Amino acid sequence: MSDEQRLREIEAFFHEQIPLTRAMGVRVESYDGKQLVLTAPLTLNHNHLGTAFGGSLAAIATLAGYGFLWLELGDRRAHVVIRESAISYRRPVRHGIRAVCRRPEESVVAVFKSEFASKGKGRIRLAVTVEEDGLAAVELSGLFVAIHPR
Amino acid sequence: MSDEQRLREIEAFFHEQIPLTRAMGVRVESYDGKQLVLTAPLTLNHNHLGTAFGGSLAAIATLAGYGFLWLELGDRRAHVVIRESAISYRRPVRHGIRAVCRRPEESVVAVFKSEFASKGKGRIRLAVTVEEDGLAAVELSGLFVAIHPR
Numbered sequence: 001m002s003d004e005q006r007l008r009e010i011e012a013f014f015h016e017q018i019p020l021t022r023a024m025g026v027r028v029e030s031y032d033g034k035q036l037v038l039t040a041p042l043t044l045n046h047n048h049l050g051t052a053f054g055g056s057l058a059a060i061a062t063l064a065g066y067g068f069l070w071l072e073l074g075d076r077r078a079h080v081v082i083r084e085s086a087i088s089y090r091r092p093v094r095h096g097i098r099a100v101c102r103r104p105e106e107s108v109v110a111v112f113k114s115e116f117a118s119k120g121k122g123r124i125r126l127a128v129t130v131e132e133d134g135l136a137a138v139e140l141s142g143l144f145v146a147i148h149p150r
Numbered sequence: 151m152s153d154e155q156r157l158r159e160i161e162a163f164f165h166e167q168i169p170l171t172r173a174m175g176v177r178v179e180s181y182d183g184k185q186l187v188l189t190a191p192l193t194l195n196h197n198h199l200g201t202a203f204g205g206s207l208a209a210i211a212t213l214a215g216y217g218f219l220w221l222e223l224g225d226r227r228a229h230v231v232i233r234e235s236a237i238s239y240r241r242p243v244r245h246g247i248r249a250v251c252r253r254p255e256e257s258v259v260a261v262f263k264s265e266f267a268s269k270g271k272g273r274i275r276l277a278v279t280v281e282e283d284g285l286a287a288v289e290l291s292g293l294f295v296a297i298h299p300r
Contacts, residue, residue: 017198020206023173048167054212054232056170059205082204084238089231 007031010067013076018063024056026063033103036068040097052093052130061087061128061140064101068126069146072109073116077149083123085142093130093137101128112146120148157181160217163226168213174206176213183253186218190247202243202280211237211278211290214251218276219296222259223266227299233273235292243280243287251278262296270298 001009011028014021025044029037038060045056066080103109108124116122123145130138151159161178164171175194179187188210195206216230253259258274266272273295280288 013198018203018205019194019196020170020173020203023194024170044169044173046169048163049229049231053168053170053209054235055168055205055209058208058212058235058237059203062205062208079199081199081242082239084236085204085208086234086236087208088234092231 003031006071010070010076013070014063014067020059021063024059026060028067029098031067031071035103036064036071036101038064038067038099038101042093042096045097049092050094052097054089056097057089057093057099057130057138058085058087058140060097060099061085061101061130061138062142064099064128065126065140065142065144068101068103069124069144072103073113073146075149078116079147079149081145081147083143083145085140087138087140089138091132091135091137093132095132097130098132099128099130101126116146116148122146153181156221160220160226163220164213164217170209171213174209176210178217179248181217181221185250185252186214186221188214188217188249192243192246195247199242200244202247204239206247207239207243207249207280207288208235208237208290210247210249211235211251211280211288212292214249214278215276215290215292215294218251218253219274219294222253223263223296225299228266229297229299231295231297233293233295235290237288237290239288241282241285241287243282245282247280248282249278249280251276266296266298272296
């Protein structure tokens with residue numbers, strides 16, 4: 001499967017399995033092994049002030065973590081969930097939403113993959129930022145868990 | 151305005167101003183001065199595992215905070231935003247989503263209202279839980295800010 005096909009496949013999986021992502025208009029923009037980028041238009045995700053709704057921002061940041069782990073594991077059947085998260089809303093998002101999940105240090109990814117393979121369950125902390133005009137508008141730090149499908 | 155009318159008015163405001171709440175099927179179930187309860191059906195908010203999507207849970211918990219502050223201030227024009235939040239996903243939500251924002255201690259509410267009135271800006275920490283079968287499935291602690299409309 002080409003990289004582009006893999007992105008479209010993850011996007012279709014989001015839309016089919018998590019109906020809210022369709023309502024949000026979530027797109028999988030790019031993945032280069034170092035970072036996964038998701039986008040969503042403001043028209044579907046604004047709040048009462050005309051900026052991005054905090055709930056949409058939390059949702060897309062969470063999805064970026066799920067998507068990163070599916071791509072990293074190369075296995076969309078893995079049961080990925082979020083255990084806890086801390087979110088800072090630093091500044092309003094005024095245009096489209098663009099969420100970036102950056103790959104953690106290699107040692108962190110290696111421990112996660114090794115636990116997933118040996119114990120059938122891996123935990124990893126991921127950082128996701130929503131960026132606009134070169135600034136981090138929202139920062140999420142989340143503890144994600146992937147469980148091997150039985 | 152009767153209590154029931156006030157709930158329907160907040161619900162309509164959510165649906166008009168924050169389109170994602172319509173896609174989520176958010177309803178304002180009750181408010182008795184001590185707690186505000188919002189609900190949303192699983193059919194519109196499930197994830198790839200058939201339980202409630204973490205993003206929907208974060209979104210409805212955030213909305214419960216907004217709604218509580220609008221009702222408490224008696225002023226829907228107040229600009230309510232969330233500054234930061236910490237969320238624990240303790241157990242999967244398997245049926246409908248039911249988010250409860252409980253009124254903080256009276257002294258905390260009093261400081262918030264006094265700052266809102268005197269400085270035009272009040273901050274308050276609110277706790278919201280998503281409950282199922284009598285257990286807290288999700289806990290959000292959020293720092294909310296209300297700004298007086300100019």
